[in-house]
Amino acid sequence: PTLACLWLLSGMTMRHRSGYFGVLAPICCLLVFLLLTLVASYKPVVIVHGLFDSPSDFQQLLGFINETHPGTNVTVVDLFDRGESLKPLWQQVEGFRHAIYPIMQNAADGVHLVCYSQGGLICRGILSTMPDHNVDTFISLSSPQMGQYGLDYLRWLFPKHMKSNLYRLCYTQLGQDFSICNYWNDPHHRDLYLNNSNFLALLNDERINPNATDWKKNLLRIRKLVLIGGPDDGVITPWQSSMFAFYDVNETVRDMTSQLVYLQDTFCLKTLYARGDIRFYTMPGVPHTLWHSNRTVYDTCIAKWLT
Numbered sequence: 001p002t003l004a005c006l007w008l009l010s011g012m013t014m015r016h017r018s019g020y021f022g023v024l025a026p027i028c029c030l031l032v033f034l035l036l037t038l039v040a041s042y043k044p045v046v047i048v049h050g051l052f053d054s055p056s057d058f059q060q061l062l063g064f065i066n067e068t069h070p071g072t073n074v075t076v077v078d079l080f081d082r083g084e085s086l087k088p089l090w091q092q093v094e095g096f097r098h099a100i101y102p103i104m105q106n107a108a109d110g111v112h113l114v115c116y117s118q119g120g121l122i123c124r125g126i127l128s129t130m131p132d133h134n135v136d137t138f139i140s141l142s143s144p145q146m147g148q149y150g151l152d153y154l155r156w157l158f159p160k161h162m163k164s165n166l167y168r169l170c171y172t173q174l175g176q177d178f179s180i181c182n183y184w185n186d187p188h189h190r191d192l193y194l195n196n197s198n199f200l201a202l203l204n205d206e207r208i209n210p211n212a213t214d215w216k217k218n219l220l221r222i223r224k225l226v227l228i229g230g231p232d233d234g235v236i237t238p239w240q241s242s243m244f245a246f247y248d249v250n251e252t253v254r255d256m257t258s259q260l261v262y263l264q265d266t267f268c269l270k271t272l273y274a275r276g277d278i279r280f281y282t283m284p285g286v287p288h289t290l291w292h293s294n295r296t297v298y299d300t301c302i303a304k305w306l307t
C-alpha cells in the first residue's frame with residue numbers, strides 16, 4: 001500500500017498539480033494507508049468459556065469482533081466443554097495453557113484474553129503460572145474473581161438450603177476435584193477455606209504458596225485488566241465478586257479496596273490498581289448468560305480494548 005500511494009502521489013502531483021485531484025489524492029492515500037495499518041495490527045483474541053459452556057455459545061461475540069475489528073484472528077478454545085468444565089481448575093489451566101501457547105508464539109505484539117465466568121479464574125491461573133505469556137489486555141467478563149457463595153443458578157443440581165452446607169463437601173480433597181469447589185468461598189468457614197481451597201486460596205496467595213513471587217511477576221506482565229460485571233447477573237454471588245469485592249463474615253459486601261488480599265497486596269492486585277491499569281465496568285440489566293451476546297456491553301466495555 002505504501003508503494004502504491006507513493007506512485008499515485010508522484011503521478012498526481014506531476015500531472016494535476018493545480019487540480020483538486022492533486023489535493024485529494026494524498027489525503028485518500030493517507031486514509032487508505034491508516035485503515036490498512038489498523039486492520040493489520042489488531043492483536044489476536046483468545047476466548048476462554050465458562051461453566052457448562054462451549055465455543056458455540058460465542059457466535060454473537062465473534063460476529064461483533066468481525067464487524068468492529070475486521071481481520072482479527074479470534075480463537076474460542078474448544079476444551080473442557082459443558083460437563084467437562086466441572087473438572088478441577090488446575091487441570092483446566094494446564095489444558096488451556098497448552099492450547100493458547102502457540103497462539104501467543106505466533107503473536108509478536110501479544111494477544112488479548114476474553115474470559116467469561118469461570119473462565120476468568122482459569123485465565124488468572126494461566127497468567128500467574130506462565131512466565132513468558134504476552135497477554136496485553138485481560139478482559140474478565142462477569143467472573144467470580146473473589147469466589148462464589150451462592151447456588152441459585154444450580155437449583156436443578158442442588159436441593160434448597162444447600163449453600164450453607166456445601167463447605168462440608170467443597171473443603172475436602174474430594175470436593176476440590178470439582179471446579180465449583182475450587183472457588184467456593186464460604187465467608188462463615190474461612191479457616192476451612194484457607195486450609196483446603198487448593199485453587200482460589202493459592203491464586204490469591206491467601207495460603208502459603210512457594211511460587212507466589214513468580215506468580216506475582218507473571219501476572220504483572222499484563223498491560224490492562226478489564227473487569228465487567230453487574231447487579232442483575234443472577235449467577236455470580238455476590239455479583240461484586242466480578243469486581244474483586246466479596247462478603248465479609250456477616251455477608252455484607254466489602255469492596256475491593258477493603259479486601260485483605262488487596263490491602264496486603266498478596267497477588268499484586270493493589271499494584272495493578274496503583275499502576276492505573278484496572279478498568280471497572282458495572283453494567284445493569286444483563287443476566288449472566290447474556291454477557292457475551294449483549295451489543296451494548298460489547299460496544300461499551302470490550303471493543304475499545306481489542307486493538
Ligand SMILES: *[C@@H]1O[C@H](CO)[C@@H](O)[C@H](O)[C@H]1NC(C)=O
Pocket residue numbers: 062063066067
Ligand atoms: C466477517 O464479516 C464479513 C462481512 O460482513 C463476512 O463476509 C465474513 O464472512 C465474516 N467473517 C467471519 C469469520 O464471520
Ligand SMILES: *[C@@H]1O[C@H](CO)[C@@H](O)[C@H](O)[C@H]1NC(C)=O
Pocket residue numbers: 044073074102103104106
Ligand atoms: C490464527 O491464529 C492461529 C494460531 O496462531 C493460526 O494457526 C492461524 O493460522 C491464524 N489464522 C489466520 C487466518 O491467520
Ligand SMILES: *[C@@H]1O[C@H](CO)[C@@H](O)[C@H](O)[C@H]1NC(C)=O
Pocket residue numbers: 191192195
Ligand atoms: C488446618 O490445617 C492444620 C494443619 O493441617 C490443622 O492443624 C488445623 O486444625 C486445620 N484447621 C481447620 C479449621 O481445619
Ligand SMILES: *[C@@H]1O[C@H](CO)[C@@H](O)[C@H](O)[C@H]1NC(C)=O
Pocket residue numbers: 202209210211
Ligand atoms: C511451584 O513450582 C514448581 C516448579 O515450577 C512446581 O513443581 C510446583 O508444583 C509449584 N507449586 C505450586 C503450589 O503450584
Ligand SMILES: *[C@@H]1O[C@H](CO)[C@@H](O)[C@H](O)[C@H]1NC(C)=O
Pocket residue numbers: 248249250
Ligand atoms: C458482624 O456482625 C456482628 C454482630 O452484629 C458484629 O459484632 C461484627 O463486628 C460484624 N463483623 C464485621 C466484620 O462487620
Ligand SMILES: *[C@@H]1O[C@H](CO)[C@@H](O)[C@H](O)[C@H]1NC(C)=O
Pocket residue numbers: 283284285286287290294295296297
Ligand atoms: C444489554 O446491556 C444493557 C446495558 O447494560 C442493558 O441495559 C440491557 O438490558 C442488556 N440487554 C440484555 C438483553 O441483556
